[in-house]
Amino acid sequence: MATPIVTTATPLRDKARAGGVREVVLLAYPIVLTQISHTAMHVVDSIFVGRIGAAELGALGFASIWLWTVYCVFNGALNGVQTFVSQAHGAGRHRECGRWAWQALWSLAPATAATMFGFAFAAPALLAWLAPTPELIEPVIAYVRMRPVGFVGLTLWIALSAFFRGIGDTRTPLVAAIAAEAVNAVLSYGLVLGHLGLPRLGIAGAGLSTSIAEWVGALVLLGAFLRPRIRRAYETSPAAPRLAEIRRFLWTGAPIGGQWLLDMSSFALFTTLVARMGTASAAANQAMISLLSLSFMQAYGIGLAATTLVGRYKGAEDLDSATRAYHSALKLAVGLALAIAALFVGAPELLTRMYTDDAEVLALARPLLALGAAFQLFDALQIVASGALRGAGDTRWPFLVQTALAWLVRLPLAWLLAMTLGYGVVGAWYAEFVFITILSIAVMWRFRAGVWREVRI
Numbered sequence: 001m002a003t004p005i006v007t008t009a010t011p012l013r014d015k016a017r018a019g020g021v022r023e024v025v026l027l028a029y030p031i032v033l034t035q036i037s038h039t040a041m042h043v044v045d046s047i048f049v050g051r052i053g054a055a056e057l058g059a060l061g062f063a064s065i066w067l068w069t070v071y072c073v074f075n076g077a078l079n080g081v082q083t084f085v086s087q088a089h090g091a092g093r094h095r096e097c098g099r100w101a102w103q104a105l106w107s108l109a110p111a112t113a114a115t116m117f118g119f120a121f122a123a124p125a126l127l128a129w130l131a132p133t134p135e136l137i138e139p140v141i142a143y144v145r146m147r148p149v150g151f152v153g154l155t156l157w158i159a160l161s162a163f164f165r166g167i168g169d170t171r172t173p174l175v176a177a178i179a180a181e182a183v184n185a186v187l188s189y190g191l192v193l194g195h196l197g198l199p200r201l202g203i204a205g206a207g208l209s210t211s212i213a214e215w216v217g218a219l220v221l222l223g224a225f226l227r228p229r230i231r232r233a234y235e236t237s238p239a240a241p242r243l244a245e246i247r248r249f250l251w252t253g254a255p256i257g258g259q260w261l262l263d264m265s266s267f268a269l270f271t272t273l274v275a276r277m278g279t280a281s282a283a284a285n286q287a288m289i290s291l292l293s294l295s296f297m298q299a300y301g302i303g304l305a306a307t308t309l310v311g312r313y314k315g316a317e318d319l320d321s322a323t324r325a326y327h328s329a330l331k332l333a334v335g336l337a338l339a340i341a342a343l344f345v346g347a348p349e350l351l352t353r354m355y356t357d358d359a360e361v362l363a364l365a366r367p368l369l370a371l372g373a374a375f376q377l378f379d380a381l382q383i384v385a386s387g388a389l390r391g392a393g394d395t396r397w398p399f400l401v402q403t404a405l406a407w408l409v410r411l412p413l414a415w416l417l418a419m420t421l422g423y424g425v426v427g428a429w430y431a432e433f434v435f436i437t438i439l440s441i442a443v444m445w446r447f448r449a450g451v452w453r454e455v456r457i
Contacts, residue, residue: 080253085166
């Protein structure tokens with residue numbers, strides 16, 4: 001495993017480079033590769049499930065969005081571990097770092113298990129209420145029932161990944177992600193399509209393979225977390241729950257989780273709106289989301305690097321370096337987003353054919369991916385700005401703004417353009433573009449205003 005970064009301050013001769021592009025790149029590239037590996041699990045599942053049929057592909061997208069919507073409150077809150085660890089690390093309080101991962105797990109793991117198993121049990125009734133096209137209902141239920149146990153493992157995975165990123169070790173989570181992706185690719189190929197002597201389970205096989213892979217990633221990280229050298233440096237031995245620390249953690253982490261939950265709830269309703277437009281629209285929407293996730297995860301990885309560096313330098317009371325790290329991360333994210341935009345505009349049908357050969361779905365590819373090219377550029381800006389604010393501990397203002405925009409702009413505008421004016425799935429994505437543009441401007445303004453400099457966690 002990689003050796004964690006344990007320095008707490010940048011030497012004087014390196015002050016000019018603190019927070020520079022090189023430092024962000026060195027920290028970010030393993031995170032970017034890790035996030036791409038996470039995304040590849042879903043892309044691989046989508047490719048194999050798409051070979052079964054357009055209905056199954058649409059069902060995978062619909063089910064994944066709603067599962068993630070229910071779970072994202074825990075995922076968002078778990079990212080608070082990185083804020084606490086990076087600031088403690090920057091301030092030289094190394095032996096506090098391990099405790100934050102344990103307090104996060106004490107507060108969130110039991111709730112994750114109860115919530116995800118409850119959602120799987122209630123899925124048939126929820127589908128009747130959401131009323132997607134009839135072809136989607138059976139495969140959605142088959143997939144959802146395979147996923148709860150995986151989300152419990154994912155909670156452990158995310159908490160420990162946030163710990164390692166907080167101390168500056170971004171390579172250990174990459175090793176875990178590669179191991180998990182390898183397991184998922186083999187099992188998904190076998191279980192979805194019935195190869196390698198495994199039973200053909202269809203879309204349920206995709207759910208089972210992903211759940212197994214998530215536990216593989218979690219156990220790899222747990223082994224690294226409990227290594228003697230890491231235990232000695234960061235006090236990672238199992239720690240009993242401490243109510244005062246749990247309250248501090250939730251005070252900062254809960255707004256992140258709330259922000260993700262309410263934003264994803266609105267996006268899930270957006271996806272449900274698209275699913276009601278028919279199988280072709282649902283499948284095209286899923287292909288679009290899957291392709292956008294390749295861009296999103298790169299920006300998200302850079303945003304996580306910004307979280308670590310802004311947190312570290314704020315903990316060390318070096319606010320100028322924190323600001324430089326933010327601007328360096330923006331430059332990297334925009335560069336990658338422009339490259340992906342060129343790919344989306346230049347080869348929309350080729351990219352969509354990875355998922356399906358359905359003529360009706362392919363006809364939607366060009367306008368959707370042209371929109372996607374612009375969307376993911378502004379999305380990259382807001383992801384990095386939001387990551388920097390999280391590193392500084394400024395989590396409640398972004399929660400309120402993103403929630404308001406999601407429910408007051410995204411959904412009403414999507415309904416207007418897609419349903420009232422009849423522009424269908426393309427109109428819905430125009431609404432997404434307006435939403436993300438306004439959000440990116442808002443969070444970049446927040447960082448520029450400098451309120452984060454005074455926030456204490």
